[in-house]
Amino acid sequence: MSGMKVIKPTTITTAMLTSSTVAEPAAGEVVWNAATAYAAGAVVIRATTHMKYERVIAGTTAMLPESDPLNWIEAGPTLRWAMFDRKIGTATTAPTAITVVTRPGSISGLGMLELVGRQVVVTVKDAPGGITVYSRTVNLDGTMITSVYEWFFLDFEQLSDFVLTDLPQHFAACELTVTITSTTPVSVGVLQVGQAMTVGRAAMGATAGIIDYSKKEKDRFGNFDVVAGAFSKRGNLQVLTPATEFNKIFRSLAALRATPCIYIGADQVGFEPLIIYGFYKELSMVVAYAQHHLCNLEIEGLSQ
Incomplete structure (x- = not known):
């Protein structure tokens, strides 16, 4: 078999996320307002923490939801940040495409999990707006073709997970762009970058x-x-x-x-x-x- 590796994670912070085609707040997300009286079960978001909060007791409170566990409980990440929350089961979705641009520092590995889509393009520049030093296109059709018949008649098989462990790690100020596309809705559960460590064979x-x-x-x-x-x-x-x-x-x-x-x-x-x-x-x-x-x-x- 091939070499066994581990991707040690780099936590993506607000400062590292340069841009995303998924808005915050996204459609259907409501920003918390201190003056609003919320019913029990109402869900709001806080762009500062990139989290959703559910109201426990109806009423109005000026205390921030993340500091008020009596009245608010966490209800998961916002749509934009679901792919960066390092949890399985939460996903960032979009109608046909998602593009994110980050400045994660020195990285050599990238993994994407719980994918729905047809293609992912990964590009690394040596600095923001700089020269492209790495580019990979990943076809998310995991169908294993063994005959001409299968080429024409086998259904598309979604490749839901993939990893790259050959990113150029010596660019500490790199700009990473990841785009997932399809003609139908796309989804990304986890986008994790970091240092890839080879353990052995x-x-x-x-x-x-x-x-x-x-x-x-x-x-x-x-x-x-x-x-x-x-x-x-x-x-x-x-x-x-x-x-x-x-x-x-x-x-x-x-x-x-x-x-x-x-x-x-x-x-x-x-x-x-x-x-x-x-x-x-x-x-x-x-x-x-x-x-x-x-x-x-x-x-x-x-x-x-």
């Missing part, structure tokens, strides 16, 4: 699966009552690592124990289940050989 025998949180109960006649719930990806990887980097890899992975990252078991088309956004539950490194060691990772994805 993934050995054969990697496993991928899910943990299902659906509720399944039998009634007194033995019939199942099923309530669909969330699920999370999970994976078990065994990675062959250079013995000379034992300490570096151990310390680097240990530092990520509480940080949601994109773990890439394989970055080839057709192996998307081995792209997992989440945490590792267990890390162990086995001093097995003179020149190489074995790194075992049990990874659990965020719920979706």
